[in-house]
Amino acid sequence: MTPQSLTLSAPAALVRRHDLDRFRFALFAPSKHREAVFTLFAFNHEVAKTRESVSETMIGAIRLQWWRDSIEGIYSGAPRDHEVIGPLAACVSGYGLPREAFDALIDARERDLEDRPMANLAETESYLRATTQPLVNLLTRVLAPCQSTDTDGLADIAAGHALVGKLRAVAFDESVRRPFLSRESLEAHGGESRQFAELKADDGARKAVREMAEHAQNLILRGVSRTPKHPHLAPLLLPARQARARTDLLAKLDYDPFRPEFANHDPLDVWRFWVARLIRRY
Numbered sequence: 166m167t168p169q170s171l172t173l174s175a176p177a178a179l180v181r182r183h184d185l186d187r188f189r190f191a192l193f194a195p196s197k198h199r200e201a202v203f204t205l206f207a208f209n210h211e212v213a214k215t216r217e218s219v220s221e222t223m224i225g226a227i228r229l230q231w232w233r234d235s236i237e238g239i240y241s242g243a244p245r246d247h248e249v250i251g252p253l254a255a256c257v258s259g260y261g262l263p264r265e266a267f268d269a270l271i272d273a274r275e276r277d278l279e280d281r282p283m284a285n286l287a288e289t290e291s292y293l294r295a296t297t298q299p300l301v302n303l304l305t306r307v308l309a310p311c312q313s314t315d316t317d318g319l320a321d322i323a324a325g326h327a328l329v330g331k332l333r334a335v336a337f338d339e340s341v342r343r344p345f346l347s348r349e350s351l352e353a354h355g356g357e358s359r360q361f362a363e364l365k366a367d368d369g370a371r372k373a374v375r376e377m378a379e380h381a382q383n384l385i386l387r388g389v390s391r392t393p394k395h396p397h398l399a400p401l402l403l404p405a406r407q408a409r410a411r412t413d414l415l416a417k418l419d420y421d422p423f424r425p426e427f428a429n430h431d432p433l434d435v436w437r438f439w440v441a442r443l444i445r446r447y
Contacts, residue, residue, distance in 0.1 A: 174200060175248035176207035184210050185430055186330075186407065193399040193442055194308060201260060201307045202400055204252045209300050211249055212270055216277040216343070225278045229271055236267045260307050266299040273299070282344040286380060289347060290324060293331070297323035301401060308397050319401045321388030326404035328381040329411050332374060335422040336364055350376065364423045371420040378412045378420065385409065394445040403438050405447040410437060 173181065180203055181188040187209075191202040212232055219225045238244050244254040256262065273295035283289040298320045305314050331338075331345050338345045339362055348358050354376070356369030366374070385405045394402065410431065418424045441447050 174203065174252065176200070176252050177203040179249070180206045180210060183214070186404075186434075189435055189438060190400040190403050193403060193438060195397050198307050198397075200252070201256045202304060204249070204256045205300065205303050205307065207249045208253050208267070209270065212274050213296070215274055216280075222278040222280070226275070229274060232271050233268065236264060236271070240264050256307070260310060262303055262306055266303045269299040270296065280343050283347045285347050285349045286377065289328070289331075289345075289377070290380070290384075293324045293327040294320060297327050304401055305398075308400065309395070314393075314398070315391070318388040318391030319398070321384045321391070322401065322405045322408075323388075325381040325384030325388065326408045328377060328384070329408040329415075332377060332381075332415065332422050333411065333428050335374075336425075336428060339364055346373070346377070366421040366423055374415070374422050375420040378415050381408060382412055389447050394447065396442060396445075399438075399442050402447045403441060406437055406441040407434055410434070 177188070177191075177200070180191065184206060187206040188203075191199060191206060194202040212229070215225045215228050216222075219228060235245050235247070235250050239250065239254045239257055244250050273292070276292055276295075283292060298316070301316050301319045301323050305316050305319065335346060342362075344362065346361070351358060351361060351370055351373045354369040354372035356367055356371075356373050360367050361370050385408055389402070389405050392398070392402065410433075411427070414431075415422070415427055418427055421427075
C-alpha cells in the first residue's frame with residue numbers, strides 16, 4: 166500500500182473526524198462506490214451539525230438556506246467551490262441522484278432550530294425518519310445503481326439506529342439546554358423533568374429510556390427482516406448490528422443514558438462489523 170493510497174479525500178477525512186460511526190460503515194461499501202458514500206455522509210454531517218454550529222437560530226436558518234442554494238448550484242451546473250460541494254456535484258452527476266432527497270434532508274433540519282423536546286414518541290420517530298430516509302434513498306441509488314431495492318426496511322434500520330444515537334446524545338442535549346427526549350414520555354413513566362435536566366436518571370426516566378430503546382430495537386428487527394442481506398448494502402445494514410450492541414449495553418447500565426460509557430465509541434465495533442458482513446447476520 167502506497168502513501169498515496171492512505172491519503173483520505175476531503176469528504177472521507179471530514180467523516181472520519183466528525184462521524185466515526187458512519188466512517189466505519191462506509192469502509193464496507195464496494196470500493197468503486199466508497200468515495201460516493203463518504204461524500205453523501207459528509208454532506209449529511211454538514212447539514213446535521215447546523216444547530217451545534219451557530220449561536221442563534223436565525224443564523225442556523227441562514228446556514229440551511231446556504232445549503233439549499235448550494236444544491237441549486239449543483240443542479241444548475243454552477244457548483245460552489247467547497248470541499249464537500251465539489252465531490253457532491255460529481256456524485257450527483259455520476260449516479261443521477263435526485264435533487265428532492267437533498268432538499269428533504271435540509272428541510273428536515275429546520276426542526277432542530279426550534280430547541281424544544283419532541284412532543285411524544287410518534288413525533289420522535291417522524292423526525293428521525295425525516296432526517297434519515299432521504300439519505301437512505303440516496304445511498305441505495307449509489308450502492309445498488311442497477312437494481313430496484315425496496316428501501317422501507319433500510320429506512321426502519323436507519324430510524325432505529327438514529328433513535329439509539331439520540332439516546333447516546335441525551336447528556337449533551339440536556340447540558341446545552343436543547344432537550345430532545347419527550348417530556349410527555351418521561352412524565353408518563355413518573356420521571357421528573359427537572360432531575361433529567363440535571364443529568365440524573367430517576368426510575369421514571371429509566372423506564373422512559375427503556376421504552377425508547379425497545380422501540381428502536383423493534384424498528385431494527387423489522388427492518389432487518391424486510392431487507393435482503395446483500396454485501397453491497399452493508400453500509401446500510403451495519404447500523405442494525407451497532408444499535409443492537411448499544412441497546413444491550415444500555416440495558417446493562419439499567420437504562421441510565423447519562424453513564425459516560427454509553428456515549429463512548431466501542432473499539433469492538435469494527436470487529437463486529439466484519440463478522441456481521443461475513444456471516445450476513447445483522
